[in-house]
Amino acid sequence: MSAPTGIWLVGAGNMGGAMLRKWIASGVHSASILVIDPGNPALPEGVRVVAEAPAQGVPDVLVLAIKPQQLGVLALPSLADLAPSQAPLLISILAGVEEASLAARVPARAIVRAMPNLPVSIGKGVVALHTTSDDPAARQSAGALMAPLGLVEWIGDEALFDAVTALSGCGPGFLFRFIDAMAEAGAALGLPADQALRLAVATVEGSGLLAAQAQEPPAVLADRVASPGGSTREGLNVLDKDQALETLMRETLAAAARRNAEMAAAARG
Numbered sequence: 001m002s003a004p005t006g007i008w009l010v011g012a013g014n015m016g017g018a019m020l021r022k023w024i025a026s027g028v029h030s031a032s033i034l035v036i037d038p039g040n041p042a043l044p045e046g047v048r049v050v051a052e053a054p055a056q057g058v059p060d061v062l063v064l065a066i067k068p069q070q071l072g073v074l075a076l077p078s079l080a081d082l083a084p085s086q087a088p089l090l091i092s093i094l095a096g097v098e099e100a101s102l103a104a105r106v107p108a109r110a111i112v113r114a115m116p117n118l119p120v121s122i123g124k125g126v127v128a129l130h131t132t133s134d135d136p137a138a139r140q141s142a143g144a145l146m147a148p149l150g151l152v153e154w155i156g157d158e159a160l161f162d163a164v165t166a167l168s169g170c171g172p173g174f175l176f177r178f179i180d181a182m183a184e185a186g187a188a189l190g191l192p193a194d195q196a197l198r199l200a201v202a203t204v205e206g207s208g209l210l211a212a213q214a215q216e217p218p219a220v221l222a223d224r225v226a227s228p229g230g231s232t233r234e235g236l237n238v239l240d241k242d243q244a245l246e247t248l249m250r251e252t253l254a255a256a257a258r259r260n261a262e263m264a265a266a267a268r269g
Contacts, residue, residue, distance in 0.1 A: 016065030026148035096263025110138035
C-alpha cells in the first residue's frame with residue numbers, strides 16, 4: 001500500500017511532530033505535506049508551515065493533531081461548503097473526541113479516528129484505528145499512512161477507544177514511571193543512580209523485545225525467569241500478593257479511560 005499525498009497536518013506538537021518526522025523518514029515527500037500551526041514547530045527540511053489554514057485548496061488527507069479543546073475554534077475556510085464527495089479523508093488523533101463530534105465540525109468524505117503513542121517517533125509505536133466508513137479506499141489510505149509508525153490495529157467498536165487510549169496511548173507514560181521506579185529501587189540497594197537507570201532501561205527494552213517475539217504469553221515468560229525458591233520468585237511474590245500489580249494497573253487504566261470519557265462528553269457540547 002502507498003501512503004496518500006496532499007496532506008494537511010493541523011498541529012505539529014509532540015505527537016503530530018513525531019508522526020511527521022517518521023513519515024518523512026519513511027519516504028513521504030516533504031513537499032506533499034502542509035503543516036498548519038500558529039506556533040514555531042521544529043519541522044523536517046522542506047515541509048511548509050502556515051499559521052492558519054489556507055483560504056483555498058483541498059487536501060487528500062486532513063490530519064488533526066491538536067488538543068481536543070482546540071477543535072471548537074478550528075477554522076478551515078476552504079472546506080466549509082464542500083460536498084462530502086469533494087471533502088478530504090479526515091484522520092483525527094484527538095483523544096476522547098468521537099466520530100460524530102468530528103463530523104459535526106469538519107467536512108470529510110470519511111472519518112478515521114487514530115490513537116498513536118509516542119514510540120511512533122522511532123517506528124515502534126502502536127496506532128489504533130476506527131472508522132464507520134465502508135469506503136475501502138479510506139481504510140487503505142489511513143492504514144498506509146500509519147504503517148511506518150509501528151503496529152496498526154483496527155478497532156471494531158468506537159466505544160472501546162477509551163480503553164485503547166488508556167492502554168496503548170497512555171501506556172508509555174505508565175511504563176516510563178515503572179522504569180524510573182525500578183531505577184530508584186536499584187539505587188536504594190546501593191547502585192549509582194545513573195547506572196541503575198541504564199540497567200533499568202536496558203532491562204525493559206530487552207524484555208519487551210523478547211515478549212514481542214515469544215510464542216508464550218508474558219505470564220509464562222515470568223515463570224520461566226523465576227526458579228522455585230529463587231530471588232526472582234521472591235520479588236514476584238511481592239508483586240503477586242493480593243494481586244497488587246494487577247489491581248494497580250486496572251485502577252491506573254480505569255482512571256485514564258474515565259478521563260477520555262469526560263473529554264468525549266465535553267466535545268459533544
